[in-house]
Amino acid sequence: MKIYFGASDAITDKEANLITYFKTFLYWQPEGYYFSEAYKKGHWDGKYYLFKVTKDGVRFPTGLLSFVAGKLRAKGYDLEIIDVRKKEFETKDLVWVGKELRDYQLDALNKAVESSRGIWANATGSGKMLLAASLVQSIGVKTIVTVLTKE
Structure with a gap:
């Protein structure tokens, strides 16, 4: 089947x-x-x-x-x-200008790009926003991010 x-x-x-x-x-x-x-x-x-x-x-x-x-x-x-998923983007080799990603963040980023879907369940203060920004930069897709706090 x-x-x-x-x-x-x-x-x-x-x-x-x-x-x-x-x-x-x-x-x-x-x-x-x-x-x-x-x-x-x-x-x-x-x-x-x-x-x-x-x-x-x-x-x-x-x-x-x-x-x-x-x-x-x-x-x-x-x-x-x-x-039968269509790959809607190609990753780009860009130079990250922000903070340097930690090892666990780099692993999460690579897994997200490889699988093209997923959920991040990272602890408070682990840099989820930085991780999201680096993902958006690497795939080059226009993105809107909304957050619940001012920080």
């Missing part, structure tokens, strides 16, 4: 048994769902499914790709995962 993934979602074949299998694990239930009138009347099963069946196949968020792939492999599916 082939799974194509882009920047925001992944897509698989549209097999009936695959859809049934996805319903067993690709959902979440809100707290107190059983108090809902729709649930009590049998109009809703209390689950929000994290996939959508479209004319192209079954779509789910790219962030769940490794989880879904693991489940499908455990079920015996032979997978071919195909990256």
Whole structure:
């Protein structure tokens, strides 16, 4: 089975048994769902499914790709995962004029550029803004940054 993934979602074949299998694990239930009138009347099963069946196949968020792939492999599916993301930028070798980045900041910057997505979870005072500025400079994309403090 082939799974194509882009920047925001992944897509698989549209097999009936695959859809049934996805319903067993690709959902979440809100707290107190059983108090809902729709649930009590049998109009809703209390689950929000994290996939959508479209004319192209079954779509789910790219962030769940490794989880879904693991489940499908455990079920015996032979997978071919195909990256169809478009690289929207090329990194530029620029001279950084600001503070010199620390080793951990350089590692985080390189990982962000390599993977083209991600979340930084750095401690307070670790230089996240400096890291973000160096990322913006290295990819050369116009960017707006909003912050919650004056510093």
